[in-house]
């Protein structure tokens with residue numbers, strides 16, 4: 563059985579001391595262990611960013627690709643090998659900036675991957691420029707006089723685009739993080755988890771102290787109630803926990819298994835047989 567020790571790598575960690583990414587890394591490793599998954603059964607796909615460096619620190623299959631593009635890589639890997647547990651680890655710049663179309667289409671397709679977004683509210687690796695997750699007025703090297711646009715609301719976006727699993731947690735909360743990750747892993751379909759991650763070097767507004775003070779764990783909420791989930795997502799409160807976990811919508815894998823297309827002989831062809839023949 564895989565242990566947390568097995569999931570460590572000898573790579574030197576280059577994250578800044580105190581970075582929220584450490585909490586995400588440990589919670590991820592613990593969740594993989596508690597799922598009972600073997601190392602060779604897990605693929606982590608990341609984009610480029612401080613968040614993407616997580617590929618260097620988890621001893622499973624990993625793929626660090628292009629900034630903004632981890633979702634299509636993950637979807638392709640899952641379609642090619644449905645037995646693989648595929649997890650995307652990406653930054654808020656990666657996901658809500660260059661990768662926004664992939665994020666929406668991943669949700670739309672309800673593909674069987676988990677997407678964990680390290681939301682530190684800026685582009686950290688490139689030294690702190692504002693991202694689509696930065697708040698209006700945020701001052702950064704790219705917006706020295708303050709950001710004009712309001713922040714994107716990714717949870718509301720996912721909920722209004724038929725997302726089947728939507729959650730938010732915080733990098734400092736190890737217990738909740740691990741539980742939310744595991745619930746996301748068990749979900750059939752696209753499971754989206756946003757982690758509020760403190761960046762000690764560049765984000766002095768949404769700092770660890772700010773997040774500790776402002777996050778509010780959700781209580782007494784029905785995770786199958788999309789309207790109630792949307793209300794929580796649109797609230798000014800920083801709610802954490804599972805907003806929606808609803809498997810009434812079939813996942814992409816379930817849909818593709820039941821598709822029938824007409825072949826040249828006009829005999830029906832089962833897509834699943836076709837996929838199997840290519841293995």
Ligand SMILES: Cc1ncc(C[n+]2csc(CCOP(=O)(O)OP(=O)(O)O)c2C)c(N)n1
Nearest residue numbers: 610611612613629653654655656685686687
């Ligand atoms: C296609 C492409 N566009 C832009 C970049 C430059 N780039 C590298 S990392 C990065 C920002 C990363 O920010 P984010 O995704 O929020 O991750 P973080 O570093 O905050 O974890 C950018 C813009 C790149 N490497 N490739």
Ligand code: SF4
Nearest residue numbers: 578581612686761762
């Ligand atoms: S720059 Fe920010 S996000 Fe990147 S490693 Fe340092 S603290 Fe973490």
